[in-house]
Amino acid sequence: MDVINGGVDLLPGERLLDLEYADDIVLLCDNAQGMQSALNQLAISVRRYGMCFAPSKCKVLLQDWQDSNPVLTLDGEQIEVVEKFVYLGSCISAGGGVNDEINSRIVKARAAYTNLGHLWSLRDASLAVKGRIYNASVRAVLLYSCETWPLRVEDVRRLSV
Template sequence: MKLSNLRFADDIALIASTEEELQQMVSELDEASRRSGLRMNKEKTKILATEEALIILNGEEIEQVVAFIYLGQEVRLRRDHYKEITRRIQSGWNVFRRYKDFLTSRSVLMRWKRRLFEQCVLPAMLYGSETWSLTKSARKRLATAQRRMERRMVGVRLIDRKSNEWLRGVTKVKDIDEAARRRKWNFAWKMANGSPEKWSSRLEEWRPPVKRPLFKNKTGKLQN
């Protein structure tokens, strides 16, 4: 069984093994769309491939990119969690600024600020975190961004010399590092207890059919 496409509403990702196969899939999708009175948006249609590929849509070449956004998450051949986490932090700030007047108001009780923060800001920052590689550096970046937001919620600055413990004692918001880990644990539990026939389980267990060539590590030993 082969996964050939991902579909959510009108957001479609086609997956092919060869350039010829992808060209055929694009042409068939375009034809099926036209029969339904729809059309493919060339400006939003992109190609991500391991090598150069020439795919034509309505007589025009489709742009090839090194990454694209699908359902709010960046997809690239060489996964770069640094860039994805940067995007999520920015998304969190976008939500925070949207509700800035409420979150930074001195007349709003902290419990209401906390509720809004945990229901709107944190989810924006942690979207897709189940698939992240949470390194020490990544956790630090997330925690730093959260503390900056908390200081604005309380109305203090760095020069006020308030400790992180004091700050958390005032806001009592969920710790973003702990929230991210809990999401990963919940995801792992669902995978372990889900049906092995589901695509999510199949993809989690999938391994490339080829082995990487041997190379020498820092100790001089050969490894894959």
């Protein structure tokens, strides 16, 4: 994409414009003009392949922008500004913290634990087997993508299981 003022600084002389996975995309820009340019160019690019975006499914998350109330559009429709959104199963928040993500992970891990309730009461399953199932099914849900979290001491305490 040929985008004016698009992307964010990654390394000196290197800019990161987007993150892509399957049919999910995140555009990264450090100002409203660059973001609108990226949105326009993306809309043109996908039309070449007979595709289109659903603006109602698109969101804008502002982080350290000077203009905190930009009006960004995709195919003539205004895009909703949000404080957080879910991308590839992880909650991304405007402040960059992980509190919302940890809360979400705890809820999902509790649900995974509850769904396996029949297993926890089995007398025939050894504690070692239950432990392995717990680690694979519950703990894995709790700690999904934790490698990318900027944790504080209080966050680590909440996650200790």
